[in-house]
Structures are given as structure tokens and as C-alpha cells.
Amino acid sequence: MEIRNPSPGLYNADLAPARVRNWGAFSIFNVWTSDVHSLWGYYLAASLFLLCGSFINFVVAIGLSSLVIYGLMNLIGYAGEKTGVPYPVLARASFGVWGANLAALVRAVVACFWYGAQTAAASSAIVALLIRSPSLMHFQTNSHLLGHSALEVICYVVVWALQLLIIQKGMETVRKFQDLAGPAVWIAMLILAVGLCVKAGGFSFEHGIPMATLLQKTRDAGVSGEPGSPWALMAVGATWITYFAALYLNFCDFSRYAKDRDAVRKGNLWGLPVNLIAFSLVAGVTTIAAFKVYGEVLLHPEQISARFDSWTLALIAAVTFAVATLGINVVANFVSASFDISNTFPRRISFRTGGLIAAAIALILYPFAPWEGNAAHFVNAIGATMGPLLGIILVDYYVVAKGSINVAALYEEYGEYRYEGGWNVNALAAAAIGSVFSTFLPNLGNLLPVWWNTYGWFFGVLIGGGMYLILATLRPRTAIAPTRV
Template identity: 25%
Template sequence: MPSWSWPDIKQRLQCPVDEDAEYENTTWCNRDLIPIPPERRTYGVWSYFGYWTVSGSCISAWSTGSTLLSFGLSPQQAIGAVILGGFISGLLAVGCGWMGEVHHIGFTVSSRFSWGMRGSYFPVIIRTFVSCMWFGMQAFWGGQATSVMIGAIIPGFAHMPNYFSKSSHLQTNDFIGLLIWMCGFIPAVLIKPEKLQLPFFICFVFFCSSCFGILIWAVSQAHGPGNLFHEPGSAPNTGWAFMFGITAILGSWGAGTLGQSDWVRYSKRRYAPTLSQLVACPITIALTATIGIIVTSSSNKLMGGEIQWNPIYLLSDIQEYYHSSPRVRAGVFFASLGMVASQFSISVVLNSVSCGMDLAGLWPKYINIRRGSYIMAIIGIAVQPWQLISTADKFLSVLSGFGVFMAPATGIMLADYHVIRRHRLKLSDLYRGDSSSIYWFRNGVNWRAFAAFTAGMWPLLPGLAANVNDWNYGQWVGWLRLYNLTFLVGLAISFLVFWGLNVVFPVGGIDQEGPFIPESEGVVYAVWFI
């Protein structure tokens, strides 16, 4: 008979440990937090191209580019903002992923050398919050794509009565689609991160087929990119609107690059991810967004002058426009299938793995990536993402708003790792939760990181409030313009302040480095701080 005493139950609930492992589940360590051992490093150059094609070729890229038309940029200006934002995101990916290549650790653990062992909970919790928000939006889009796909098979499904209130911004058929999409996402989380290369490729092929299929339809039916493509922008101030477009890109992918080491740590060799970060990242984001802009412009001519910035809504409109003819329903089905696949892949790549590892860092004994992903899914749906993306303006506000918190954290990481520590880390001390660790600082907290974070964040908060509440007058204009530079300003301020504080108030141990498990200690060290 199995024992059901409380100590036995606690033991059974702990995260699995590899056979013959040189670590144990502790307050600071489990299988998903240790530096990735050589046998689990399975990503080569083409694997990272697959990663970035999935990350860049997605509904977010399409919608961000075409949403900029609603914000008042011309198509050419929107394309320029997307290209520049994608290139900057690629540079940030290289800088933030460096420690993953060299030390094979992820963001959750690397935060400890900047913020302190206890202080690292702060950026981890912030990124967990952002990841949950992002997952909620991606899941909702996945549910809508599923709803459109079902509606292509059963036309009456698209017109079923809505039993939710109008203020909820949620349709009954979209909710059913979300439930079905979640049933597919839950088993996808069971795939280990080091085994995701083939799913990356399959989802990329599906989504690209959908993108080019819609593009061919739109351009052929409109006999070109449409009149909107040649019209000037309507933004009152083009320069600041252009910078806001860059901010929207960085708020999305720039925030994702903060945790680039979560994936780069699986690289087989040095520089395997670099080419894809510098090439595949900006190209895929820019190409997908450009397709979205052209299709939005072309369909604007066909659909009676309404700008449809979301490809999922566009597919639904296409089926209605052609009165659900069999040929169109077949096309809509396969196109929406690509959207569903894209949402599966992007939710795993940019949300579940990173957020799962962050949650694992909060309670390593009992939470790993898989369990953390399920917690993220519950929170992401509970925040009602359909309220966040109900309009184009709200969508851009959400994207740029994330940068207020992610940019300062990125600046701190880049300054500490590249300038102050010069790529030197004592890995064993990143898993040692007492004053013997050089990353303990004072009571486990590095006050310099919190000061730099505050300095980088507070100048952007008035602009965030003005943007959300549409205060475009008087004293708020200056704050809004500063907010249009959110990611660049927040990153630069926190970088310089953190660097300066470390010059004036230097910390010890910045020249020390060493492996995860010192040869003289072996596995014994891992049980010191259980």
C-alpha cells in the first residue's frame, strides 16, 4: 500500500530528476534551471532559423504592421518602421542571448547575478505577468482561427447566436473555438524544448502557405496593392507616429529578446544562433508585416473601404463576401488551418517555455517548465485577453505598454553582463542561496538593479497613462512623445544608471568565474541549500 503521509505526498509532488543527475531539486535548482548539459544541446544553425521563422512569421507580425495603417502611417512608412524595429530586435537578441551561448543558462537564472538571489524574483515575476498577457492574446487569436476554420466546414457556426454581453467583446463561437484550441495546446506542452525543431518547421510551412495564399488572392482580386497603398499617412505628426511604430515592434519582439538565452542555451556550438538573429529575425518580421500591409490595403478596396487589420477577421469577411461558396470555404479552411498552427507554435516558443521556466524559478522543487506552462495558460485566459485586443488602438497600446517594464530590465542585463562583468560568471554561486554566494549582495538583493529599473521606468509612466486614456493635449504631448521612444529610452537610461552605480558603488566578485559543479565538490554541493 502506498504511503499517504504528508512527507510522502510532498516527495511525490516534486519535479522529476534525471537518472544519475549531478543536481537535486532545491530552492534554487531543478532540471529546467541548470546549465544545459551537452547531451541536451540539440539546436544548430538551421534550428534557430526555424525558431525565428516561427517567432517572426506569425499573426502578431501581420497585425502589428497592418495596424500601423489604422494609427495613421502610410503603408511605406509602416513597412519602414517594421524593418527598422525588426533589425533592432535582432541586435538585442544577440546581446541578450550571449550568456545562453557561453554559459547555457536562461533568463531566470541569469537575473540572479544582476538583481541578487532574492531580488531576481522581481524581474522574473514581471516577465511572468507579461508572458501570461501575451499567451492570453495568442490563445484568443488561436481560438478565433479555430472558430473560422470550423465555420468554413459548418457555415452556420459563424452565425450562431451570441450568449455573451456586447461589452465583453467575446462571441460564443470564438469561445468554443478557444476551448478547442486549448485542447490542442495542452498536449503540445508535453514536447520537450530540445525536441521542437520539427514542429517549428511544420507550423512555419502551414502559416507561410496561408500568408502567400491570402496575398495572391488579395492582389489578384484588387489588381494590385490597392489605393490605400499609395495614399499618404494621416497621422498628425509622422515622425512621432513612425517612432511609435518602432516602439510597437520592440515592445513585442524586443521584450522577447530579453529571454533569448532561454532558447540559445540549447545551442550545439558558439554562434549557432547569431546568423538567424541578425538575418531571419528582421526578415521574417518585416516580410510578414509587409504582406499584412499589402493585403490590408488590397482588401480595403474589395471590402468597401474598411481597414481589416487582423487576418483572422479578414478570412471570416472573405467567406461572407463570397456567400460561403464551396470553393471559398475550402480556401478559408486551409488558410485558417495555417493560422491555428502558427498560434500553437508561437504560444510554445515565446510564452510557455519562457514563462514555465520563470515560474520554475519561483518554486523549483515543485514547478518545472511543463507545470509552469499550465499555470500560465490558466492565468492567461483568466485575464480576458479579448478585452485587450478589441480594437486596433488597444492592440498597439498593449504592445508598447509592455516595453515600459521590459526595456529597463533589458538595459540592466546588457550593462551587467557585457560591460561590468565582461562575460565572467561563477555558475555554482547562481544556485547557492546564502551569503557565501557572490551574488547574494545584501540580504539577497542588489539595490543597484532596482534603482536603475526605477530610473528607466518612471519617465515613461505618464506617457503610458496618457496613451491609454487618449490624453493628446497640453502637458501630455511631451510625455507622449517620450513614450513613443519607450524601449530605446527605457533601455538606455537603465543601462547608463546601472553602469554608473556600479562604478560609484562597486560590487565584489565581478572577476570570478567557474563551472556549475566544481570538480572537487561534485553533487555534494547541490544538497547544501535544500
């Protein structure tokens, strides 16, 4: 769609509706292989596996929650395919042409945190390989910088810089990279699983990890009940759904390039429930085999590959895991932050410049390493901030606007989506109320039970979306004819 005479403060070539839409089901599928097949994805799946208590419980919890993920991604994906616009522009319809910057910056901040977490995970795979050398192990142990070992800092900066080379080439290069990075990690995963199963004396779905060990490993998860209990399984499903909280918002950054709705649906089907279950199964099998071989629970795949006797196998595993983790960073975090930051000052900040700003923030965050610690806690804390935004956007698009958006008006300062001076008060109020229950109250003393944090994203979606529907009913927006001043 060609936008005629857009307002300069709302438009640049990167934020314009996609002109070339050549992404088929395979490219959409690889958005998810890039997103799931990472060190962090494996770490989370293996951590949740411990909470399930058995393989059957794990398959049921991950399978059902993956279907919920599939449904939500289709909802936001169809909106992107229909309008052709990225997330911060789509948010203008519900938050207002200027209010959308608030929704975009929240997502951008989350992207910066995840960007740092994934970069750290990728660099840790390289570190695990390098310290097989006695001299580098000595360097790792005795040299420190910024609260980390000097070797860790060097590897982090190198991996951080490599990602900049990819993103500077634009979205088509991102698509080609994800088509390579996503499937590649299956090679490393299978090498890991098969090698461990051979050492363990065969393939087995038997859990084999004593309950005492499971309790010790999951005691800080903030889950009521022991592993395998109904409460634990609910927490597993909720955390798995919340893991994708960021991409629920900005999946339209990718679906906007899809050929048609069928490509979105098919790509999501194979990339989400099918791929998620298969990946999780491999993570579970590997965790069991690693316990049988080494006698301890190893949740990080680079820790396992570093113990391989063969340098060749360790090298293949480390490099593949690092590349796959770069894939998710580029797809899930770099692209989103680039669009979101560019949306604040379109005339001065391009897609590439926005990405550079996000990368710089991730570099600054590294000494503080807020992503270190319990995986489930980090996922739920980060995800909770975005629940209200998703609830508002989905309610506005599907219930209030009934799936119809004036795309041209998204780029008009004095058009249909101006609301109150460019801000939709209904959306701002609903987001504030939703955030109180999803983000603020759960972290203020003991006002709410501990388990509330696990479901913070869900409370945010339901309360934020519900309040927006009530306010939109009480204060319906008035259609404004597009004008120029």
C-alpha cells in the first residue's frame, strides 16, 4: 500500500507498510525455529522438565500450552498480514499516534534485556569450548573485568559485534540468516542427544531423577506443590506461554511480509505446536541422559557439550548453539527494538540506527547481568510487563474495530487515530491498571501470594484488555476526518 502525504513525525521507509511480501510458510516457520532453538530456549525447557516430575506430564503441559501460543500468534499475525505494518505502527490504532511510543518503548526495553541475555548465552557456549585449553582456563580463572572473567567479557563483545553485521544488511538478510540458523541447531541438539544416549546405554523416556534432586533444583521456582503436582504443571504451562510474551506483540513485524494468511497459519502450525513439542522432547531426553552419564542435572547444553571427549563434536555443538542463539537475538529482539526505537523519531532514527541503540543498551546492561539466576523468574518478570499491552491491542483490533483499520490514518498526525492530542486515554488508563496487577503489586512486599508472579502476564492481559473494553464502551472514540494543518 502506498502512503500519500504522511506526517513526517510518523513515517519513514522502514515503518511504511511492507511492499514486498514474499515470506512463505517456510520463512514463518523459521521465525520460530530461530526463536525456540536457542540456549535460553533449551535452558527453560529443561528447567520446566524438572517441575513436571515425569515425561508424560511434560508432554501434556508443553503440548497444551503450545496450542495456546499458536492461537495467540495467529491473532496478532493475521493483523500484521492484513495491514502490512510493524508493531509500533499497529499500536497507533489503539494507543494513538503518539501514545503508541509508550507501548513501543516498553517492548524495546524488554528487547534490550532479552538481547543481553541471549548474547550472554551465546558467548557462554564459546567460553565453554575455549576453557578446554589449560592456558585459557587459567586466563578464565585469574583475569576479571566488569564483574565477570575477562574471557567472558571478550567473548560477549565479539558475539555482540557479530550480530551488528547481520542486522545492518536489512530484513531480507535477516530472513536468509534465520532460514539457516533455525534448522542448524537441530544438528547440534541431535548430536547432543544421540551422543549422551549412547553413553547412557540407550534411549529412555524414564525420568530416573530422584525426587530429592528435583526438589533441590526447583526449590526457588516459586511454585506451590512438589514436581508433578497439578500446581506445578499449571506453572509450567503458564511460564511456557509467558516465554513468548514479547513476540505476541511484535510478531506482526514478520507476518507483515507474509504472502497471505495461509502462509502465516501453516508456518505457525509447524513452527509452534509441532516444533515446540519436538524441541522440548529432545531437551527432556538430553536432560535424562546427561543425568545418567554424569550423575548430575545439567540444564545448560554448553555445559554438556563441553564435557565431550571429542574436540570436533564439542566445536560443532558450541558453534551451532552460538549461531542459533544469534538467530533468536536478531529475530526476536534486534528487529523489534529497531522498529520500536525508530518509531519514536522516524525522521532521525532509521531501522538500523534503532538497532544500534538497542545493542548499545544491551552492552551497558552486561556488567549487571539481570538475566542471571532462575530462568522461570526472569521469563515471568519480563513477560508480565507486556501483558496489558497485548490485551488492549487485541481487544481494540478484534472487538472494538472488528478487524478493520484505516492504514493510511496510522501515518496521519491529525487523522482518525489522534484521539486526545495523539494519546488514547482509554488505552493508557487500561494499561496502567493492568500493570498494577501484573507488574507492580507482585513485586511490592507480600501484598500478593508468591504464585501470582507466575501468572502475572495472564492477569495483565485479562485486566488490561477487560478495562479497555469497559472504557471503550463508556467513552467510545469519535471518528475524525483526516485533515491537514
